[in-house]
Amino acid sequence: QVQLVESGGGLVQAGGSLRLSCAASGRTFSTYAMGWFRQAPGKEREFVAAITASGEATATAGSVKGQFTISRDNAKNTVYLQMNNLQPDDTAVYYCVARRGPLYSLSYTSYDYWGQGIQVTASS
Numbered sequence: 382q383v384q385l386v387e388s389g390g391g392l393v394q395a396g397g398s399l400r401l402s403c404a405a406s407g408r409t410f411s412t413y414a415m416g417w418f419r420q421a422p423g424k425e426r427e428f429v430a431a432i433t434a435s436g437e438a439t440a441t442a443g444s445v446k447g448q449f450t451i452s453r454d455n456a457k458n459t460v461y462l463q464m465n466n467l468q469p470d471d472t473a474v475y476y477c478v479a480r481r482g483p484l485y486s487l488s489y490t491s492y493d494y495w496g497q498g499i500q501v502t503a504s505s
Contacts, residue, residue: 383406383413383493385477385479385495385497386496386497387403387477387496387497387498388402388499390475390499391502393502393504395505397503398465398467399464399467400461401417401477401499401501403462410458411435411455413434414479414480414482414486415431415479417478418489419475419501428488429441429462430445430451430462433485434484439451440485445464448464460477468505469503473500475498475501476496476498477496479493
């Protein structure tokens with residue numbers, strides 16, 4: 382069982398930055414691929430970014446490419462999402478996810494564990 386706890390969300394003005402952190406319980410963090418999804422009010426859940434268990438490869442949604450960066454520190458059991466130049470369209474609840482095995486997926490149904498979600502709001 383893996384527990385995921387997100388932190389670092391909040392309210393920023395358009396153009397601002399936030400860094401989300403997701404701390405995972407357990408001693409097998411380095412064997413899980415990790416990712417971030419988001420869901421805005423009235424919209425479907427969408428893929429944001431993912432990273433392999435080793436951290437050697439990442440994927441980022443086209444809508445946030447060049448704006449958001451995913452990374453991980455396996456020694457700290459933590460995955461990060463650096464979000465720059467936030468815009469009102471980025472306002473959503475952001476979820477940290479974990480998947481057994483080395484490879485990530487772009488589909489939220491492929492992930493085994495979910496955090497509780499954290500609100501990110503960018504005001505215009």
